[in-house]
Amino acid sequence: MFTAIKRVVKAGFVNFTRGGIISWAAILVVTITLSTITAIILLQAVLHFSLNQIKDKVDVTIYFTVGAPEDKILSLKSSLDRLPEVEKISYISSAEALRLFRERHKGDYPTIQALDEIKENPLGAYLNVKAKEVSQYESIANFLKGDNTLVQGTTSIIDKVNYHQNKTVINRLNNIINGAQKLGFLITLILVVTSVIITFNTIRLTIFISKEEIGVMRLVGASKMRVSGPSMVEGAIYGIISTIFTLLIFWPLSYYLGRNMTSFLGLNIYDYYISNLLQISLIVLLSGVLLGVISSVIAIRKYLNK
Amino acid sequence: MALDDVTLTIPAGEFVSIVGHSGAGKTTLIKMILADDTPTEGTVFFESTNVFKLNNKELTKLRRRIGVVFQDFKLLLNKTAYENISFAMEAVGKTSEEIESDVPHVLELVDLGHKKDHFPGEMSGGEQQRLAIARAIINQPELIIADEPTGNLDAINTYEIVQILKKINDLGTTVVLTTHNRGIIDMVGKRVITMEKGKVIKDDKDGKYSI
Numbered sequence: 001m002f003t004a005i006k007r008v009v010k011a012g013f014v015n016f017t018r019g020g021i022i023s024w025a026a027i028l029v030v031t032i033t034l035s036t037i038t039a040i041i042l043l044q045a046v047l048h049f050s051l052n053q054i055k056d057k058v059d060v061t062i063y064f065t066v067g068a069p070e071d072k073i074l075s076l077k078s079s080l081d082r083l084p085e086v087e088k089i090s091y092i093s094s095a096e097a098l099r100l101f102r103e104r105h106k107g108d109y110p111t112i113q114a115l116d117e118i119k120e121n122p123l124g125a126y127l128n129v130k131a132k133e134v135s136q137y138e139s140i141a142n143f144l145k146g147d148n149t150l151v152q153g154t155t156s157i158i159d160k161v162n163y164h165q166n167k168t169v170i171n172r173l174n175n176i177i178n179g180a181q182k183l184g185f186l187i188t189l190i191l192v193v194t195s196v197i198i199t200f201n202t203i204r205l206t207i208f209i210s211k212e213e214i215g216v217m218r219l220v221g222a223s224k225m226r227v228s229g230p231s232m233v234e235g236a237i238y239g240i241i242s243t244i245f246t247l248l249i250f251w252p253l254s255y256y257l258g259r260n261m262t263s264f265l266g267l268n269i270y271d272y273y274i275s276n277l278l279q280i281s282l283i284v285l286l287s288g289v290l291l292g293v294i295s296s297v298i299a300i301r302k303y304l305n306k
Numbered sequence: 307m308a309l310d311d312v313t314l315t316i317p318a319g320e321f322v323s324i325v326g327h328s329g330a331g332k333t334t335l336i337k338m339i340l341a342d343d344t345p346t347e348g349t350v351f352f353e354s355t356n357v358f359k360l361n362n363k364e365l366t367k368l369r370r371r372i373g374v375v376f377q378d379f380k381l382l383l384n385k386t387a388y389e390n391i392s393f394a395m396e397a398v399g400k401t402s403e404e405i406e407s408d409v410p411h412v413l414e415l416v417d418l419g420h421k422k423d424h425f426p427g428e429m430s431g432g433e434q435q436r437l438a439i440a441r442a443i444i445n446q447p448e449l450i451i452a453d454e455p456t457g458n459l460d461a462i463n464t465y466e467i468v469q470i471l472k473k474i475n476d477l478g479t480t481v482v483l484t485t486h487n488r489g490i491i492d493m494v495g496k497r498v499i500t501m502e503k504g505k506v507i508k509d510d511k512d513g514k515y516s517i
Contacts, residue, residue: 003401213383216380217397
């Protein structure tokens, strides 16, 4: 058994080196496929990062009436905290709101002066609510409108909820995010399927060239494994060498993008590539080896049953 | 129809020549012995085994007991002379020690010891055919089938090939040879089966070429 495996692996290596230009053509095609996959991984990272940044900018603020009792606000906060949709909720007291207002308008002398004229704090407290998903703001807003026991007695202290003003913007943003994700997935799928088909056909071509040999091997009495094994090893070699090439290509490429495109993309591709190198390498290696081996198995099967 | 109502028995140890024009059905007959082609009617027995009833694995095992030499050699072109033979030994599960001791020996037998690292493309037709014979006999098969083995060779190489086949037969291996070369038949001087249009028209114990 061990000898058989050793012979198959050795034959795979020998076939690979003797394959010459055909082996390198196969490597080129597999490298292109793996580069597509790597590019998609990086692109998805940029897309994900940008969408998250946009999502992060969306929130809903619940403004309370001036002088609303703090314990009621805090009890509303804790009931909101229990909602599964809520990711983060922060309470800004009216004193804090005033401080923030002053800070924001510190160069705006007339406004500050007007504020000083009033003497007392005109600002109410507010809760800043962040949902896990953009689409969940609607249900949070509905929850506040509702008359369920959790919010009973607190609705009267709510001055306004800015969701209703921002509703259209939030909905539109939500649609854009969903659309972008679906489009990204679709493009990924098309690119991956296309390159897999091209790779499969190239490997099939390398096996088609040796179909006579396969027939002869069978005639000599070689088992199916002995005939197809070396091709599988060869497929795996294509995958491994292509992985190395792909990772080498993306090193300077991501460095260039990191240096020149970070402000545009919002994400430093080079940092992302380096910090996720292990995962990316594994994904690319696994894709490459599986692609090579599976293509070989499928391609050779046709000539084996003779 | 390539073969029509053919019935014949080849005893172990015999040297049988099958002659006939192109299209007489010689190659089809051989393909049927190897179960490479299935008949619409009838069957082939190797000893007591019906070759058409064998599954893939059993068929592989049967083929290991038969050495085949083809007109177009059917060598593995991307393997050296040495590897072509060692591959056939690996196929039947011989150990590396057996391979290392037997391959040089059989290459010497067919006078190719000096070409062991050459690829088939770097060898002459006669050398390639001798290599094919070496491969066919390396696993000591019970039957050697040579389908027009000299079809692509000149007179000197043809003579050499026939001598090798006769030597193999003298050592006890059954040989089935197809040819349309009169000289070969006269040289061998053993049983001759003559075929025409898919039928056996003559079966001489001590045959001469007669078409």
